[in-house]
Amino acid sequence: MDVGTDHRARAVPASARTGPRRRRAAAGREHALDYPSGWFALALSSELARGAVLRRRLAGEDVVLYRTRSGSAHAVRPHCPHLGAHLGHGGKVEGEDLVCPFHRFAFAPDGSCAGAPDGAVIRGRLEHHPVAESDGFVFAWHGGDGTPGFEPPRSLGADLAPTSCWTTRLRAHVQDVSENLVDYRHLSALHGLRSAEPLVVEPDGHRLHTQMRMSVADRRWARPFTGSEISSWLEGLGCLRTKIRVSRPRLTLHLWITATPVDPGRTRVRVAFACMIGGRRVTLANKVLAWIFLRLAVKVVREDVPIWNHQRHLDHPHLTHGDEGIGVYRRWARRFYAPAPDSAADA
Numbered sequence: 001m002d003v004g005t006d007h008r009a010r011a012v013p014a015s016a017r018t019g020p021r022r023r024r025a026a027a028g029r030e031h032a033l034d035y036p037s038g039w040f041a042l043a044l045s046s047e048l049a050r051g052a053v054l055r056r057r058l059a060g061e062d063v064v065l066y067r068t069r070s071g072s073a074h075a076v077r078p079h080c081p082h083l084g085a086h087l088g089h090g091g092k093v094e095g096e097d098l099v100c101p102f103h104r105f106a107f108a109p110d111g112s113c114a115g116a117p118d119g120a121v122i123r124g125r126l127e128h129h130p131v132a133e134s135d136g137f138v139f140a141w142h143g144g145d146g147t148p149g150f151e152p153p154r155s156l157g158a159d160l161a162p163t164s165c166w167t168t169r170l171r172a173h174v175q176d177v178s179e180n181l182v183d184y185r186h187l188s189a190l191h192g193l194r195s196a197e198p199l200v201v202e203p204d205g206h207r208l209h210t211q212m213r214m215s216v217a218d219r220r221w222a223r224p225f226t227g228s229e230i231s232s233w234l235e236g237l238g239c240l241r242t243k244i245r246v247s248r249p250r251l252t253l254h255l256w257i258t259a260t261p262v263d264p265g266r267t268r269v270r271v272a273f274a275c276m277i278g279g280r281r282v283t284l285a286n287k288v289l290a291w292i293f294l295r296l297a298v299k300v301v302r303e304d305v306p307i308w309n310h311q312r313h314l315d316h317p318h319l320t321h322g323d324e325g326i327g328v329y330r331r332w333a334r335r336f337y338a339p340a341p342d343s344a345a346d347a
């Protein structure tokens, strides 16, 4: 399960939800970084059927996800404005409305109260997170005043969605998890992959493009990628998408790795695959291949997990030859944090 009830969830004003980047020792934080702004995956679209209500965590708070009968997905802050019932515990979708279990006030997709069985309404509104669906994921925006600071992750193609997905919760910060993409030294040192040659680490606004070439297959899982140039895009700190063309057998793999800040120093990771042999149809063969590649990828990611779970974020790491991508990544990542209010005093 992604979430449970959090009785400690506080009503933090939206404007305060993205705080200073630096460690605030007085707050007793165990991690040096605050929550970044961005679009973060809360579920696969397939998990959120019409009429479904799900509970998720995002940046230290519960989020209630629901899909109306007409099919639109919504993410709201969890507590009913009438008397504070948690809509993720017994809330129901009726038509286009989300109905609170306590006194059955119904809330329309714009957050306004649409009525109750006796015809009464309240002025209070449900507060929505902006939501976007792309490539079979439901993303919600977190940060700033609640208005998205950049566009949602781009789709790799119409009708594209993962057919296999693995997820786990890490004791790690989302920035450190996504940093794995540009940490080329660990590919050989930790994963035993000596054949990956970095070619490009290139920031482009809120996106970061990377490219690497696989020369020889020194690990079994890497054999199909021999000779491939693998391009990846980080869409903010929360979504990595990669398209890989494999020559033998001839197929196209789509890989997504999403990282969602769920609580202080805790990240929900999802690794997902879709596979295309020829066209874009979802066939049994495509599903089986996606499942096999997912198993192989998860084997590799499991090698990272104990590192992430015990790593401490260093603001001033001692980087060396081969770590250049990390420097580029860290400078790019600063854009996702509000400046610290005391940064002038620090200077």
Ligand code: FES
Pocket: 080, 081, 082, 083, 084, 085, 100, 101, 102, 103, 104, 105
């Ligand atoms: S608390 Fe939700 S309707 Fe009363």
Ligand SMILES: [Fe+2]
Pocket: 180, 186, 191, 300, 301, 304
């Ligand atoms: Fe790794």
